Amino acid sequence: MYKWLLILSMLSVQTLASGQKPAFHANMRIVFESLEEAAGDLTNVYHLKLEGKNLREVPEEISLMPNLVSLYLSDNELTDLGDRFDHLKNLEFLELSGNRFQKIPAMQLRHCTGLRELYIRDNLIGEISEDINELKYLSTLDAGSNQIRQVAEGINLSYLKKIRLDNNYLAQTPAFLAKSSKLEYLNLNNNDISDISILAGMYRLQTLNLGDNPVQSVLPVKNLKKLEYLVLDWIDLSGVDPEFLKGLSALRVLSLEHCSLDDFSAFTGNWPSLEELSLIGNEFQMLPAPFRRIKSLKKIWLKGNPIPESEISVLAEALPDCQVFK
DSSP: OHHHHHHHHHOOOOOOTTSOOOOOOGGGGOEEOSHHHHTTOGGGOOEEEOTTSOOSSOOGGGGGOTTOOEEEOOSSOOSOOTTTTTTOTTOOEEEOOSSOOSSOOTGGGTTOTTOOEEEOOSSOOOEEOGGGGGOTTOOEEEOOSSOOOEEOTTOOOTTOOEEEOOSSOOSSOOGGGGGOTTOOEEEOOSSOOOOOGGGGGOTTOOEEEOOSSOOSOOGGGGGOTTOSEEEOTTOOOTTOOGGGGTTOTTOSEEEOTTSOOOOOTTOOOOOTTOOEEEOTTOOOSSOOHHHHTOTTOOEEEOTTSOOOHHHHHHHHHHOTTOEEEO
16 A cells, blocks of 8 residues: 555656646546546546456556556466557556566566566566566566576666565575666565675665575675665674674664674674664673663664573663663
8 A cells, every 4th residue: 555655645747758748637646446447538547456356467448548657466367468568658656466477577568668666576487587678767676575596697777776586596696786876775585695795886775685595794784884774684693793784874773683693792883873673583691782872772672582681671771762672
């Protein structure tokens, strides 16, 4: 629901093929939830939701909606888009999650020159080919929870800002990401990635989720000074000098769950903006002093650590505005 509310709140004026800005139409504020609702004036349908309709093919009526901006086709039985998208040049947002696609239908979307966001989670996709270069203005790609093992090196999505490839079978960080100079959000959670050295040059990253990967060295993370949200859950950090986190002063959320940590006393850095810290499932017997100095902290999770109640009391006294979950 939050996705279509965001789109409605933006209501950006689309540019038609003629270059003229369309006049405001009342339907710009309406999300139709069936073809029956939209019938009668298909040319003025801007937002359409056909989720969970057991569709096996895209309805022909969609090809008659040239002003369509957002389209939801999630949780159906689609394997192909056919030629229904050839005239949808104003389409900006497309939701295809929960279908049966075996590849990203980039060639069938190549005429959708306005497409900015593509969500295609929970399908049967095994690779991402260079065909996706047809979607050259794509800023958001969510292809999580598929079966992706290969990502072509020749991909070039220069406008990409957000990508989710979590819950796949990737053995390496996709090489094309190094060319995505505008990338701010990257989720690679639950893959089979051991080498993250390519991330060292992604200076614009603000959100990074590497959790549940067999990462051999997390040191490249230290270069990402703009990070605000960092997840390293289930990565063995025992014996790793915590100073690699020292320079990440923009952090607001940090999750280090099940990382085999038992000591952070050597940490000399400061996280002046950190609001949430999760240390669930580690081996801390006492709270490291650096954590008590984080005055901005609002929530901390300590479940699964053998920390005595006396230590919890010390933390509560040092950070009276912080909620402690244990």
